[in-house]
Amino acid sequence: MFALVDCNNFYASCERVFNPKLNNQPVAILSNNDGCVIARSNEAKALGIPMGAPAFKYQKIFERNHIHVFSSNYALYGDMSARVMNLLSEFTPDMEIYSIDEAFLQFVGYETHFDLQKIGEQMKQRVEKGTGIPISIGFAPTKALAKVANRIAKKFAQQTNGIYVLQTEKQRFKALKWLKINDVWGIGRQHAIRLQKHNINTAFDFTQLPDDWVRKHMTVVGLRLKKELEGKPSLSLEEVANKKAIATTRSFDTQYEDYQYIKERISTFAISCGEKMRKQNSCCQVISVFLKTNKFQHNAAQYGKSITIKTPYPTNSSIDLVKYAIQGFDKIYKKGYQYKKAGVIVMGLIPEENRQLALFNQENPKHSGLMKQIDAINKSLGNQKIKFACQDLKRTWKMRQEHLSQRYTTNINEIISVL
DNA sequence: TCTGGGGTCCTAGGACCC
């Protein structure tokens, strides 16, 4: 059996742990740059704040309804997530951290020997007592059905108390007939539209389609999903943690045309990718750079391009990354456009220790030691203490974060105080 | 004025190999 554990309104719950006044109050969390709403408490959902709502359009509604608005505080959410995951891992060695607020747990052989409902109650208690974060749990024979069970646990929290075990065929039929097709995990907007055209309106309808049709229109991904919903496990637990691609991309505070400005941003993004790679001991073999104008500015000239560059040898040296990123940038930058967003993505990641050496092109052997020192200093003295000369040394680029809460759990100066 | 960021997987098609 699989369990899908999901933190309820995770970001909003994190804010509430350290600010109990927010309990039973509407809370909304904004994306980077305070752009749009990416998380809502139940109260905020009830007030009709949709996911992805642009903050500036909803300003009045926030005020009128006394909605507590926060900027994203990833230092806090990331740390709280690690605590939740840590507690969950006490219950089984087989765990896949699926996202910042979700994990799949596998219980092999438990169904005959243990009462899953009881285990669920223990997990819930442990996490809520240990972190203050409320969770919902769905148990089922496959991952996709565990997702369904979790949805039921949450939707009917009054009856389920946040835990639902989906085990019998009767339960499965009932659940699939209840679940709308566009709410199925793995069915996005495009597929939902096509399926609805064919009069497929529930998860159950979907499982009645012929395999060939699903395979043809939705590839093996769709077919696997169908099997999963039928109760035949087709997705396994994926415990490996290392990422296959790493990205640093940002929207700018406003539009920029200036070559030097954007070049500095690209350099900083490349350096950030280097830091992230070194953290997981990876090197990249490919680096990709993109930039684009503001797609919402309909009367302005639009331009967007990306370019992919192979590095001559696998690297995670910020010095090299900046060099190749700028080479790419020079090729795609065009004068005369108002740029709003850019990014650097590194791909083809391989473990640092077994990289293939090149015959003629070698990484400067001094880089690796240098990077280690820079990382160590930045870690102990604060991020960005050491910058590269290609970065803006005077101005510190800042995201708009007007409603940021404290880093209660990761910074000693911002620890909660009791008066 | 203001509209996020970071991921995964799959397929088709082209270039290339023997």
Place this chain on the structure above:
DNA sequence: TCTGGGGTCCTAGGACCC
């Protein structure tokens, strides 16, 4: 008349997730 067969690797683009 008939012009092979079996691969790999890479990339762009599309779908999806949180």
